[in-house]
Amino acid sequence: xxRTEVVVTGLGAITPLGADVESTWEALLAGESGxxxxxxxxxxxxxxPDTVAGTMAADPARSLPxxxxxxxxxxxxxxxxxxxxxxxxxxxxxxDPDRLASAIGTGIGGIRxxxxxxxxxxxxxxxxxxxRTVPMLMPNAAxxxxxIEYGARAGVYTPVSACSxxxxxxxxxARLIRAGEADVVIAGGTEAAITPITVAGFAQAKxxxxxxxxxxxxxxxxxxxxxxxxxxEGAAVVVLESAEHAAARGARVHAVIAGAGIAADxxxxxxxxxxxxxxxxxxxxxxxQAGLAPGQISHINAHATGTPVGDTAEARAIREVFGHATVTxxxxxxxxxxxxxxxIEALIAVLSVKHGVIPPTRNLTAAGVGDDIGLDVVxxxxxxxxxxxxxxxxxxxGQNVSLVVTGARHQESRTVPATA
Numbered sequence: 001x002x003r004t005e006v007v008v009t010g011l012g013a014i015t016p017l018g019a020d021v022e023s024t025w026e027a028l029l030a031g032e033s034g035x036x037x038x039x040x041x042x043x044x045x046x047x048x049p050d051t052v053a054g055t056m057a058a059d060p061a062r063s064l065p066x067x068x069x070x071x072x073x074x075x076x077x078x079x080x081x082x083x084x085x086x087x088x089x090x091x092x093x094x095x096d097p098d099r100l101a102s103a104i105g106t107g108i109g110g111i112r113x114x115x116x117x118x119x120x121x122x123x124x125x126x127x128x129x130x131x132r133t134v135p136m137l138m139p140n141a142a143x144x145x146x147x148i149e150y151g152a153r154a155g156v157y158t159p160v161s162a163c164s165x166x167x168x169x170x171x172x173x174a175r176l177i178r179a180g181e182a183d184v185v186i187a188g189g190t191e192a193a194i195t196p197i198t199v200a201g202f203a204q205a206k207x208x209x210x211x212x213x214x215x216x217x218x219x220x221x222x223x224x225x226x227x228x229x230x231x232x233e234g235a236a237v238v239v240l241e242s243a244e245h246a247a248a249r250g251a252r253v254h255a256v257i258a259g260a261g262i263a264a265d266x267x268x269x270x271x272x273x274x275x276x277x278x279x280x281x282x283x284x285x286x287x288x289q290a291g292l293a294p295g296q297i298s299h300i301n302a303h304a305t306g307t308p309v310g311d312t313a314e315a316r317a318i319r320e321v322f323g324h325a326t327v328t329x330x331x332x333x334x335x336x337x338x339x340x341x342x343x344i345e346a347l348i349a350v351l352s353v354k355h356g357v358i359p360p361t362r363n364l365t366a367a368g369v370g371d372d373i374g375l376d377v378v379x380x381x382x383x384x385x386x387x388x389x390x391x392x393x394x395x396x397x398g399q400n401v402s403l404v405v406t407g408a409r410h411q412e413s414r415t416v417p418a419t420a
Contacts, residue, residue, distance in 0.1 A: 003178060004177060004178050004180070004242045004243065004244065005242070005243040005256055005258075006173075006174040006177045006178060006240050006241070006242065006243070006256065006257045007240070007241055007242075007243050007246050007251075007253045007254075007255070007256050007257075007408065008238050008239070008240060008253065008254045008255045008256070008257060008350050008405075009089075009090040009091070009093070009239050009240075009241050009246050009251045009252065009253055009254065010085075010086035010087060010088075010089040010090025010091075010237075010238060010239030011085070011086055011089050011237075011238055011239075011254060011347055011350065011351075012081070012082040012083055012084065012085030012086030012087070012088075012089060012188075012235075012236065012237045012238075013082050013085070013234065013235065013236040013237070013344055013347055014056055014057070014058060014060055014078050014081045014082055014234050014235055015034060015054075015056065015057065015232075015234040015235075015236070015334055015337070015344055016034025016035065016036075016054030016055060016056060016057055016232050016233070016234060016334055016335055017032060017033075017034040017057060017333060017334060018034075018057050019056075019057050019058035019081075020085055021085065021089070021347070021351075023057070024057075024344075025348070025351050027333070028330060028333055028334075028348065028359045028360075029357065029359055029360070029381055031333070031360050031362055031380075031381070032333060033215070033216035033217075033219075033332075033333050033362060034054045034055075034057065034232070034333060034334055034335065035052050035053065035054050035215045035216055035218055035219055035230050035232075035333075035335050036052065036053070036054075036055065036215050036216075037050070037051070037052050037212070037215050038051050038052065038053045038055060038194065039051075040194075040195070040196045040199060046196060046200070048196060048199055048200060048203070049199070049203050049208070049210070049212070050212040051199055051212070051231075052209070052212050052215040052218045052230055053194045053230060053231045053232060053233075053335065054230060054231070054232025054233065054234070054334055054335030054336075054337070055194065055232075055233060056078065056192075056233055056234050060074065060077035060078045060080070060081040060235075061074075061077050063077075063080070063081045063084065064077060064080060064081075071132055071136070072136065072145070073109075073110035073112055073113040073136045073137065073141070073192070074112050074192035074233070075106060075108075075109065075110055075111075075112070075142060075190045075191055075192040075193070075233075075235070076110065076136070076141055076142045076145060076190070077192075078190050078191075078192055078233070078234055078235035078340075079104055079142035079143075079145075079146060079188070079190035079235045079237065080142075080145070080146070080149070081235065082188060082190070082234075082235040082236055082237040083104075083146050083149070083150075083186055083188070083237045085237075086186065086188070086237040086238055086239050087150065087186070087239060089239070090239035090241075090251065091249075091251060091252070093184055093239070093241070093245075093249060093251065094249070095183055095184045095245070096183070097151040097152065097153040097154075098153050098154055099154055099182055099183040099184065100150065100151065100152040100153065100154055100182060100183070100184045100185070100186075101147075101152055101154035101155040101156070101157065101173065101176055101181070101182040101184075101185045101186070102143045102144075102146045102147040102150070102152040102155070102156050102157065102185070102186050102187075103143060103155075103156075103157040103158075103159070103169040103170075103172045103173045103176070103185055103186070103187040103188075104142045104143035104146060104157075104158060104169055104186075104187070104188055104189065104190060104237070105158065105159040105160065105161065105164075105165030105166045105167075105168055105169035105188070105189040105190075105339050105340075105342070105343070106139050106142060106158065106160060106165055106189060106190050106191055106338075106339035106340075107160065107161075107162050107163065107165050107191055107193070107338040107339030107395075108139070108191065108193045108198075108338070108339065109137060109138060109139030109140075109141070109142075109160075110136045110137035110138065110139075110141065111137070111192075111193050111195055111197075111198070112192060112193070112195060113133060113136040113137045114133075114137045115195055115196075115197065117129050117130055117133045117137075139158055139160050140156065140158035142158075142190050143156045143157060143158045144156050144158075146186055150186060152186065154176070154181060154182040154185075155176070155181070155182070157169065157172055157173075159172060160339075161339075161395050161397070161399045161401070162338070162339070162395030162396040162397055162399060163303070163305075163336070163338055163339070163341050163342070163393060163394060163395035163396065164342050164393040164394060164395035164399045164400065164401040165189050165338075165339035165340075165342065165395070166188055166189020166190075166236065166337075166339055166340050166341060166342035166343025166344070166346070166393070167189075167341075167342025167343065167345070167346055167391065167393035167401040167402075167403055168262065168342065168393075168399070168401050169187045169188060169189055169342075169343065170187045170188065170238060170240070170257065170260070170342070170343060170346050170403060171260035171261075171262060171401055171403060172185075172187070173185030173186075173187035173238075173240045174240060174257045174260055175260070177240060177241070177242050183241060183242050183245040184239065184240065184241045184242075184245060185239075185240045185241075186237060186238075186239055186240075187237065187238055187239075187240055187343075188235065188236050188237030188238055188340070188343040188347075189235065189236060189337075189339045189340040189341070189342060189343035189344075190234075190235035190339060190340050190343075191232075191233055191234070191235070191337055191338040191339040191340045191341075192233040192234075193231070193233065193338060194231050194232075194233055198231065199231065202229075202231070205270075206228070207228050207229060207307060208228045208229065208230070208231070209226075209227055209228040209229060209230050209306060210227055210228065211225075211227065216362075216363075217362075217363050217366075218230050219306050219331055219332050219333070219334075219335050219336075219362070219363065220306050220332065220363040220364075220367075221302070221304035221305065221306045221311060221329035221331050221332050221361060221363075222302075222304055222306075222311050222315070222327075222329055222361065222364065222369050222370060222373050222375070222377045223306075223363055223364050223366075223367050223368070223369065223370060224367040224368055224369065224370040224371065225366065225367040226306045226307065226308060226311060226370070227306075227307075227308065228306060228307055229305040229306045229307055229331065229335070229336045230306070230331075230335035230336060231335060231336060231338075232334055232335030232336055232337045232338075233337060233340075234334075234337050234340050234344065235340050235343070235344075236337075236340055236343035236344035236346075236347045237343065238343070238346065238347060238350070240257065243256075253408040254350050254351075254354050254408065255349075255350040255353045255354055255405050255406065255407060255408055256405065256406045256407070256408060257403060257404075257405060258289070258290035258291075258292070258388065258404045258405065258406040259285075259286040259287060259288070259289035259290030259291075259292070259403070259404035260285075260286055260289060260401070260402070260403050260404070261281070261282040261283060261284065261285025261286035261287070261288075261289065261400075261401070261402045261403075262282060262285065262399075262400065262401050263277075263278045263279075263281035263282040263285060263400045264278055264397075264398050264399060264400065265277065265278035265279075265398025265400065266278070266398060267398050268398065269396060269397055269398075270396050271309065272309070272310060272313040272314075272394065272398070273313075273398065274313075276313055276314075276316050276317035276320060278394075278398050278400045279313070279314060279317035279392070279394060279400050279402075280317045280320050280321055281400070282392075282400035282401060282402040283317070283318075283321045283322075283390060283392070283402045284321060285402070286390060286402040286403060286404045287321075287390070287404060289404070290388070290404040290406065292388055292404065292406075294321055294322045294323070294325075295322075296387065296388055297322065297325070297388050297389065297390050297404070298326070298353075298358075298384075298385070298386040298387050298388055298389055299325070299326040299327060299328060299352070299358050299378070299386065299389055300318060300322065300325055300326070300327045300328075300389070300390045300391075300392065301327075301328055301329075301330065301345050301346075301348060301349045301352070301389060301390070301391040301392065302314060302318070302327045302328065302329050302392055303341075303392040303393055303394045304327070304329035304331060304332075305331055305336050306329075306331060306332070306336075310394075311370070311373065312370070312372045312373070314392065314394065315372065315373045315374060315375055318375060318392075319374055319375065324374065324375065324376060325375055325376065326358065326375070326376040326378060327361075327375050327376065327377055327378065328358050328359050328360070328361050328377070328378045329361045329377065330344075330345055330348055330359060330361075332361050332362035332363050332364075333359075333362050341393060342391070342393030342401060342403075345391050345393065346391050346403050346405065348391075349389040349390075349391040349403070349405040350405055352386045352389050352405075353386045353387075353388070353389055353405050353406065353407050354407075354408075356383060356384060356385045356386055357381060357382065357383050357384075357386070358378045358381065358382040358384070358386065359378070359381065360378055360379055360380050360381045361377055361378055361379055364377060364379045365379070386407075387406065387407060388404060388405065388406045388407075389404070389405045389406075390402055390403070390404050390405075391403045391404075391405065
């Protein structure tokens with residue numbers, strides 16, 4: 001049977017490195033950092049640690065009319081900014097609304113609104129709580145609002161899968177197209193959760209980096225002296241289409257989502273499975289769906305948050321599937337965007353394939369790569385053809401997603417077994 005290929009025709013992002021895709025990509029390739037010191041106003045006496053974070057390089061509210069911006073949580077504003085760029089980049093495709101879907105993942109949703117309105121309730125009473133509180137804090141609001149904006153009636157989906165949410169949204173979008181339920185899907189992830197409660201919670205769990213004296217060096221994936229991740233915010237959105245739909249309208253194709261694998265550890269709410277079974281399964285599923293052998297993957301965009309346990313576990317799983325593989329870790333420059341992380345890193349994988357370059361991993365120079373890693377971690381930009389890239393996203397709850405991105409020249413439909 002013929003399987004419908006899923007192509008990427010639009011890209012949009014707002015990240016700690018840039019206000020759009022181009023500026024984010026250029027800064028990443030240049031080895032810049034989006035991590036900076038932040039002050040969590042109103043909680044100076046709460047005993048919070050010195051905080052470094054990846055705040056968005058531009059205020060997403062400025063891309064919207066003022067009245068509309070006030071009616072959206074910051075995470076929704078970011079999703080709107082990224083979706084608008086992606087839709088324009090795709091050429092604002094004409095598509096039957098009943099064949100257009102929206103899938104935007106998030107780890108938390110409108111937490112800033114929730115905290116703000118709870119403060120209003122406690123200090124000023126019920127009458128000061130905004131009537132827009134619920135739609136501003138709902139995790140599904142970004143996906144729903146984008147559906148309304150672009151007239152997407154084929155379905156609204158909101159994966160809430162911790163750090164794998166954005167990647168799962170893209171996997172879901174590809175699945176909808178392959179199943180014949182949609183021709184076009186606006187897919188991605190968004191997060192804006194740099195708040196006192198999240199900082200305090202992760203600090204108490206000993207999950208945050210304590211290298212705060214120099215913010216740009218705080219996020220150290222795969223480094224020997226890594227000690228935790230850095231909180232970040234932003235959004236990334238891609239426009240997915242069936243190859244047939246894209247060809248019929250003469251669309252420019254950036255790359256192909258050739259495979260997606262989803263698997264669960266079923267082990268622990270925060271720790272990865274010791275044997276790496278879930279991560280290994282997700283990677284192998286993605287390879288199988290793409291019809292590729294491990295040796296055909298040019299490099300791996302690793303989840304690699306910079307935690308001692310997490311990076312070791314992922315490295316072990318990668319070695320099991322690929323051997324001594326080449327990897328890059330964008331979180332060294334971006335920080336950890338939680339629900340948006342998988343989406344921005346899938347977007348980076350698309351650009352890596354399109355432009356033939358592996359982005360560098362920052363902050364490896366001082367202590368080097370940890371002895372427990374055993375991988376070729378790219379410390380300086382490498383220019384070489386990237387035929388296929390695998391991007392990993394692993395979340396609390398043991399939720400594992402791997403995506404395989406290949407070049408646009410592979411977009412033709414191909415014959416595969418009926419079970420694929």
